[in-house]
Amino acid sequence: MAIARRRSRLTVAAILVAAVSLLVDACGTGGGGGAEAGRTTAPAARYEVSSMLEPSGRALGVVDDKTPWQYGIVTTFAEEAGRTPDIREYYSPWGEDFDGEGNAFLWKHGQLPMMALVPSDTSLADIAKGEDDAYIRRLADQIAAYDGPLALSFAGEMNGPWNSWGPEHTEPADFVASWKHVHDIFAERGVTNVIWVWTPHVVDSGTTAALRPYYPGNAYVDWVGLIGYYGPIDGVAFSSLFTPTMRQIADFSDKPVLIAETGVAQSDQKEAHIRDLFRGAAKAGVIGLVWYDQRKDWPGGKQLMDWRISTSVGARAAFQVESGRGGFGHSFKTG
DSSP states (O other): HHHHHHHHHHHHHHHHHHHHHHHHHHHHHTTTTTHHHHHHOOOOOOOOOOSSSSSSEEEEEEESSSSSTHHHHHHHHHHHSOOOEEEEEEETTTOOOOOOOHHHHHHTTOOEEEEEEEEETTTHHHHHTTTTHHHHHHHHHHHHHSOOEEEEEEOOOOTTTTTTSSTTEEEEEEEEHHHHHHHHHHHHHTEEEEEEEOOOOOTTBBBBBSSSSOOGGGGGOOOEEEOOOOOSSSOOHHHHHTHHHHHHTTTTTOOOEEEEEEOBBBBBHHHHHHHHHHHHHHHHTTTTEEESSSEEETTSOOOEEEEEEEGGGHHHHHHHHHHHTTOOOOOTTTT
């Protein structure tokens, strides 16, 4: 009888162990199931941006130097522009971690996050040689873990001599090599939620370098993002500010064009310049326009300009009317 009872207890125990094992397999490793359990669980699905690369409409965005959590720029822009922005662009210094929660907050509220990654304190040649690979891998993993899309611009305005990675400091080949190196590491880490945005400054009197030597190639770029401002030096009309650069780029790239940073300086011509900007952008077939709604020095100079929509009642009205007339306003959440 003792042996029979012992066998009965062992049988019950075996059944319980099997049941627990099945339950663990069904539920995954949520409680830290260890290496063996981890190997039996499929990896989490990652956000995929392939359907977003050819937008069907024109987006309207806003950019400033605040963090994703500083949402005041979005609410202010919505009041001034008459609609909530579709893109929220911000700057991130090289070496800083990716703010997954902040970007998720933006995406949840309807803005496609766009991060301008700024390599101010590092050498592009060193990046290309792999000296910052630990950071790049960490950044790639952090971005991949964020459950949403990210438009990523690396070393923007690479043709601007005012930047430490510009023509007077860095060779175009180093820019291209560093871009490809970062892109390749992201690909190796399985990152599928990044839209790669190549963002030169428009070719003008302050940025005369040819753009083709800076282009990484169609396999490494999803969107072309142009940066240019209407102001007292070169920004007098879309035809002179953006069109020549777009024609130059069309010789080597057929990627969609986003005006990734722009603004119209306060002057007695601001309303006319706003009308010209939106009409020119719509006619050129850009996929969107991102406005710098702040006061800022003229690019490459120290002349303070007021780029805000609300500098006058007329400017605000012109912005609302022309952006609406041009069909600017495209939610990336709906395709």
